[in-house]
Amino acid sequence: MDQLNALIVFLNFVFVPGLTYGAQLSLGALGVTLVYGILRFSNFAHGDTMAFGTMVTILFTWWFQSMGLHFGPLPTALLAMPFGILFTALFVLGTDRVVYQFYRKKKSVSTILVIVSVGVMFVMNGLTRFIIGVENRNFEDGERFLITARDFKTLTGLDEGLAIKTTQVITVVVAILVVAAMFWFLNRTRTGKSMRAFSDNEDLALLSGINPERVVQVTWILAATLATVAGVLYGLDKSFKPFTYFQLLLPIFASAIVGGLGNPLGAIAGGFIIAFSEVMVTYAWKKVATYALPDSWAPDGLLQLMSTDYKFAVSFSILILVLLFMPTGLFKGKSV
Amino acid sequence: MAEPFLIGDTMTGGYGSSDILNACTIAVEKGEIAVIVGPNGAGKSTAMKAIFGMLSLRGGSVRLKGEDITKLSPQDRVSKGMGFVPQTHNIFTSMTVEENLEMGAFLRRDDISGTLNQVYDLFPILRQKRYQPAGELSGGQRQQVAVGRALMTEPSVLMLDEPTAGVSPIVMDELFDRIIEIARSGISILMVEQNARQALNIADKGYVLVQGANRFTDTGAALMADDDVRRSFLGG
Numbered sequence: 072m073d074q075l076n077a078l079i080v081f082l083n084f085v086f087v088p089g090l091t092y093g094a095q096l097s098l099g100a101l102g103v104t105l106v107y108g109i110l111r112f113s114n115f116a117h118g119d120t121m122a123f124g125t126m127v128t129i130l131f132t133w134w135f136q137s138m139g140l141h142f143g144p145l146p147t148a149l150l151a152m153p154f155g156i157l158f159t160a161l162f163v164l165g166t167d168r169v170v171y172q173f174y175r176k177k178k179s180v181s182t183i184l185v186i187v188s189v190g191v192m193f194v195m196n197g198l199t200r201f202i203i204g205v206e207n208r209n210f211e212d213g214e215r216f217l218i219t220a221r222d223f224k225t226l227t228g229l230d231e232g233l234a235i236k237t238t239q240v241i242t243v244v245v246a247i248l249v250v251a252a253m254f255w256f257l258n259r260t261r262t263g264k265s266m267r268a269f270s271d272n273e274d275l276a277l278l279s280g281i282n283p284e285r286v287v288q289v290t291w292i293l294a295a296t297l298a299t300v301a302g303v304l305y306g307l308d309k310s311f312k313p314f315t316y317f318q319l320l321l322p323i324f325a326s327a328i329v330g331g332l333g334n335p336l337g338a339i340a341g342g343f344i345i346a347f348s349e350v351m352v353t354y355a356w357k358k359v360a361t362y363a364l365p366d367s368w369a370p371d372g373l374l375q376l377m378s379t380d381y382k383f384a385v386s387f388s389i390l391i392l393v394l395l396f397m398p399t400g401l402f403k404g405k406s407v
Numbered sequence: 408m409a410e411p412f413l414i415g416d417t418m419t420g421g422y423g424s425s426d427i428l429n430a431c432t433i434a435v436e437k438g439e440i441a442v443i444v445g446p447n448g449a450g451k452s453t454a455m456k457a458i459f460g461m462l463s464l465r466g467g468s469v470r471l472k473g474e475d476i477t478k479l480s481p482q483d484r485v486s487k488g489m490g491f492v493p494q495t496h497n498i499f500t501s502m503t504v505e506e507n508l509e510m511g512a513f514l515r516r517d518d519i520s521g522t523l524n525q526v527y528d529l530f531p532i533l534r535q536k537r538y539q540p541a542g543e544l545s546g547g548q549r550q551q552v553a554v555g556r557a558l559m560t561e562p563s564v565l566m567l568d569e570p571t572a573g574v575s576p577i578v579m580d581e582l583f584d585r586i587i588e589i590a591r592s593g594i595s596i597l598m599v600e601q602n603a604r605q606a607l608n609i610a611d612k613g614y615v616l617v618q619g620a621n622r623f624t625d626t627g628a629a630l631m632a633d634d635d636v637r638r639s640f641l642g643g
Contacts, residue, residue, distance in 0.1 A: 261513075264502070268510045271499040278491055279556070280482045280514035 077362035079231040083220070084358075089343075089350040091239045091308055094246035097342030098301035099319065100326035101253065101335055102294040104404070108270040108333035109290045110171070112184035116192040117298055117323065120163060122316035123195050124299025125306045126203045128155030129210045136212070144214035145241065152303050160295040166191055167291050175287070192317075199313050207312045211238060231362075238307040249300055250339060253293070257335065262289055270333065318383070322349065325386035329393050331404025340401060345386050353379040410473050412437040412595050413489075413564050415458040419466035421619075426465065427453045428619040433597070435564065435612065440586065440596040442627065444603040444640060445616035451599040452494060454616065455568050458597070459491045460484050471564070486514055490562035494569045494599075497553035500542030504533050507541050507552050511559030519559065526555040529585060547578035551585070558589070565589060567598035571605075583609055604641050607631050615640055 099121060106114040114120075131151035135141075142150050170191060174184055216222075217240055220232025257263040262285075269276040269286045277283065302316060309315075326345045330337025356374035364370075377384065393400060411434035421427035427450045435441035443451045456462045458469055460481045468477045471487055479487065499507050508526060512519040527534035530551040536544060541552045550570055557565055570586070571579040579602060587609055590596045600606035607613045610627030615636060623636050630636045 261509075264506055264509065265513060267502060268499050268506075268513075271501045272496055275493070275497060275499065275556075276510070278481055278485065278493070279510050280485050280560075281510070 073362045076229055076231045077359050079223075079229055079233050080359050080362060083231070083233045085347075085350055085354055087233075087235060087239055089347040091242045092350065093343035093346030094242050095301055095305045095308065095342075096319075096322055096326045096346050097339040098246055098249060098297050098304070099323040100330065100338035100342045101250070102297035102301070103323055103327040104330070104333055104335060104338040105290060105297070106294050107327070108335075108404075109266055109286060110175075110184070112181040112188065113324065113332075114294070115185065115188045115320065116166075116195055117294070118317050118320035119192050119195040119199065119313075120159060120295060120298040121302030121305070121319065122199045122311075122313045123162060123302075124155045124159035124295065125302035125311050125316070126199050126313075127158040128152050128299065128303045129203065129208060129306070129311060131155065132210050142213060144237070146211050146213045146238070146307055148210055148212075148303055148307055149241070149245075152299065155303060156296050156299045159299045160292045163291045163295040164288060167287065196313065196317060203313075205313055207310050208306075209310045211307050213237060236308070238304075242304045242308055245300060245304060249297070253297070254335065256293075266290065321383055321390075322346075322386040325390040325393075328390060328404075329400055331400025331402040334400065334402040334404040337400055337402030337404055344401075345389060348389060349382045349385045352376045352385050353382050410470070411435060413458070413469075413471050413597065415454065415467065415469050417467040418454065418457050418464050418469070420457060420462055420464040421453065422462070426619065428457060428464075430467065431616060431619055431621055432467075432624075433458065433614055435595045435597045437563075437595055438590055438593045439611035440590050440598070440609055440627075441612040441614065442603075442606045442610035443597070443599045443614045443616060444606060445614075445622070446640070449616040450619035451616055452568055453619070455491075455566055455597070455599055459489065459566060482514075485560055485562075488560075488563040490557035490560055490565045492553045492557045492565070492567045492570060494572060498541045498549055498556065501540060503538050504541050504544070504552055504555075505537040507556050508533075508559050511556035514560060522559055522561055526558055529558075529588065530555055547574045547582065550574060550578075550582060554582075554585070554589075558594075562594060564595040564597065567596065569599050569601055571600065571602055579605065604631070607641075 099117065103114060103117050128148055128151045131154045132148045135147050135151055140150065141147055170187060174187055214237050217235045217237050220234040223232040223234065257267055265281045266286050266289060268279065269281055269283065322345050326341035327338050329344055330341030354375065357370055357372065360374055361369045414434035415432065417430045417432055418428045419426055419430055431450065431454055433441065433443060433454055443454060445451050453462060457464055460479055464477060468475055470476065471489065476484060476487060499510060508523055512522065532548055533551055533555060536548065541549060544552065554570065571582055574582065583605060586596055607627040607630050613625060613627045613630040614621060615623040615630065623630060623633065
């Protein structure tokens with residue numbers, strides 16, 4: 072029974088949050104890796120693209136709510152998300168037209184494009200704060216829990232409860248659907264294959280008559296879609312604050328690099344590795360240990376390796392270790 | 408003399424300010440094999456790139472079936488019926504053999520399964536490995552993928568830049584046999600070769616380039632028989 076309780080505590084505080092956070096990071100990292108693989112630069116504006124997409128989604132959510140439009144037990148934000156994607160895609164395509172295209176025509180090296188993306192990041196950053204403000208915002212509505220800790224306890228008779236939030240289920244389900252659609256697109260469709268060809272060997276892709284501008288546009292649309300979905304899911308699960316999204320850039324890049332930049336499968340694996348590392352290193356294991364170990368072994372301390380304030384140190388350490396010992400990542404991406 | 412099928416006529420040009428090609432002329436007739444040989448740095452690959460539009464010319468012109476295509480981009484030349492196999496990086500390593508061939512046919516909107524089967528008939532090993540990533544294949548098989556990719560647009564002229572670079576002599580003979588087979592089907596072949604002797608053996612027309620200019624031009628057999636050519640370029 073104690074072992075079962077230990078398992079429930081582990082699921083409730085480590086596994087489910089880790090899985091949800093991992094799915095969000097994976098979606099973010101997938102966007103970063105896609106841009107890196109095809110446009111050949113690390114897009115520092117990705118975190119703020121997520122913030123921008125989430126902001127538009129929140130604005131539409133408010134509008135829908137004011138009209139009395141709801142999505143039953145599901146958050147209204149899911150209805151607003153397609154509009155968030157649309158506006159973000161348009162904004163990102165516009166940015167490409169106004170900014171990136173100029174440097175692409177000049178055949179600038181990727182380090183220049185990285186710095187350019189930092190500039191774009193600051194602009195998007197400011198724009199988002201200007202429109203919606205800097206505060207924390209909660210835009211979740213609908214049913215809050217699929218199962219509450221109390222219900223779980225009465226249902227199973229266990230001492231510990233396992234609470235599953237609606238947003239956690241939505242995150243995992245939407246992430247699976249989006250990733251599946253993305254892989255289907257990249258592996259099965261003509262346009263998707265041409266994108267992979269362009270990423271693999273740009274010169275030969277040109278010789279084969281693949282239109283580079285079209286590949287670039289589709290890439291931006293996909294990146295905007297992934298960013299918005301990732302941002303909205305993160306915001307629903309936690310809350311929306313522009314600065315938090317900017318900070319997400321580190322774990323997202325760590326995920327993409329751990330998996331191997333340019334490799335979509337790697338980005339997903341990397342997302343979960345970073346998420347679980349962060350959660351497991353910053354979680355206080357005392358309760359799990361108390362249940363799992365014999366009474367006399369019960370720990371006095373919290374068994375917390377690192378305070379949650381230091382969670383970014385975890386992604387940063389993993390990032391540095393990977394760059395030092397495995398620069399192409401776990402799934403053999405391009406070296407940085 | 409009648410206009411050849413494809414001709415790079417008195418081409419002059421290079422990278423930057425200095426010219427690599429000096430009034431160099433290369434031509435190939437329909438269904439024939441033309442081979443460019445010459446010492447390192449003679450401008451063989453540059454001549455190929457110039458004909459394919461990857462290098463802008465300062466003088467001369469490129470004509471396909473009598474039409475001036477000097478100003479066309481490489482992509483436009485592909486849709487005009489030219490196929491090009493670069494010397495290196497000529498396959499999509501992370502994609503399967505079949506995807507490589509599909510990408511070769513990217514410009515085509517019609518059904519490509521017929522052409523796909525023709526390529527598989529020409530290179531049976533590729534049919535066996537169709538779902539394997541092309542980067543996992545051997546050097547000779549990669550070259551077959553590269554040639555197959557270029558054939559997917561059903562070109563009327565195929566340009567090969569050192570197709571046998573880095574493959575074993577047996578594989579080289581095999582590749583040359585396939586190239587002859589392609590030419591017999593009516594496709595003109597223009598290729599640059601390091602293995603000058605073997606290449607001239609199968610060539611209808613041979614060009615010996617030196618410092619970006621034509622030194623000798625004749626049928627393959629005549630060049631092989633020429634003492635000067637043999638001594639200077641074929642090692643005796």
